[in-house]
Amino acid sequence: MIALVDHFFNNLPRDAVRLNHPVCEIQKRETGIRVGVGELEQEKRTWFKARKVILALPPRLAAASILFTPDLSPVLTQAMLKTKTWMAGHAKFFALYPSPHWRQAGLSGQAFSQYGPLGEIHDGSNREPNAPYGLTGFVSVPAAQRREPKALKQAILAQLDLMFGSPAGHPQVFYLKDWAQERFTATEFDQRGPHEHPLFNPPDGKNSIWDNQVLLAGTETDDQLGGYLEGALASAERAVKEGIQCFNRI
Ligand SMILES: Cc1cc2nc3c(=O)[nH]c(=O)nc-3n(C[C@H](O)[C@H](O)[C@H](O)COP(=O)(O)OP(=O)(O)OC[C@H]3O[C@@H](n4cnc5c(N)ncnc54)[C@H](O)[C@@H]3O)c2cc1C
Incomplete structure (x- = not known):
């Protein structure tokens, strides 16, 4: 884009x-x-x-x-x-890692969950070689209950750890974007x-x-x-x- x-x-x-x-x-x-x-x-x-x-x-x-x-x-x-x-009430996360450790464990990085703050997760790595690797996706907690970004981040990392193993809970860089709080959207x-x-x-x-x-x-x-x-x-x-x-x- x-x-x-x-x-x-x-x-x-x-x-x-x-x-x-x-x-x-x-x-x-x-x-x-x-x-x-x-x-x-x-x-x-x-x-x-x-x-x-x-x-x-x-x-x-x-x-x-x-x-x-x-x-x-x-x-x-x-x-x-x-x-x-469309989508204005949503929040997305991006967690960046030095390597695609989930692939090495035989996992695609794609997941749908009805438990935990993340409802949908994808392998969002750049396709170029040696580019940043990352997991990305949507927060399923409604906007009104997303008022504590620190607690939300902790819950997201705990879910990633649970689903993709320990390295997933410790990304190098972590972004959380709450579009519902974005006044120009x-x-x-x-x-x-x-x-x-x-x-x-x-x-x-x-x-x-x-x-x-x-x-x-x-x-x-x-x-x-x-x-x-x-x-x-x-x-x-x-x-x-x-x-x-x-x-x-x-
Ligand atoms: C979380 C999320 C996920 C999405 N996923 C997808 C997807 O996978 N595929 C897909 O096709 N689409 C997706 N979309 C939708 C896509 O982003 C929109 O369709 C697209 O951005 C709309 O473009 P637009 O130019 O109409 O409006 P916008 O991108 O909303 O642009 C409007 C612009 O106007 C500016 N603006 C607002 N108010 C004012 C003002 N008063 N004065 C001056 N400027 C102002 C804003 O800052 C913004 O830059 C997603 C959207 C969100 C929020």
Whole structure:
């Protein structure tokens, strides 16, 4: 994934990408669109002017964290809030080791468990020779019960030790990423994730708002592969095509 991001980044003008610029307001003016960047709870804003905006983030997150002026319709706002952000309530771990010791013990590294904090484990080693070896997977404990990362880490290492032998409980490097706590992915509505993959559609059937001046992208707006990486690419292609058509009409 990072290769894809790096490729796009390296082909854009240097000042086109602004990191750490959270959009908190979008306003429709007679002269075009104004995009306000900053923290919602603070007064200070940096404003950008645009003819078109593509919102490439989960619709639920956009509705919960961006102020729109004039108001979006209540129906559209509710539809955006009700569009679940796929996997946003999950947590993943990665444990890195100097060697794939589980393979030497005749184990694949793949496991599914209904006991212990990990529900799903995979051999996540890089395929290149001598690259880092690792076990990765999903925490099955619900988001609301993941408030103690130190205790969770200990329980995860104990489970790895139990399933794959003692070296598994002592990784060189250990990462735990709780997406439910990630404010640019999850909202409070994502703390209880759906059990099944939802059917995704543009919220309230809309791919754009304000006469196509703001286009909705992001994987959760794609009706074919919504929720997946492929859905993010498909929705981006659709939004860019719509944006270009709109420009041609101006
Ligand atoms: C734990 C987990 C496991 C997953 N596993 C898989 C998998 O195996 N296969 C698969 O296909 N998909 C998987 N997915 C889903 C995949 O990650 C998404 O489909 C994909 O990332 C969606 O891309 P996107 O561009 O639509 O949105 P995102 O990747 O969510 O990108 C949205 C971007 O908008 C930024 N942003 C948010 N708010 C603002 C704001 N106010 N201002 C400016 N920027 C903002 C965010 O920082 C982020 O960079 C997984 C997701 C998670 C969380």
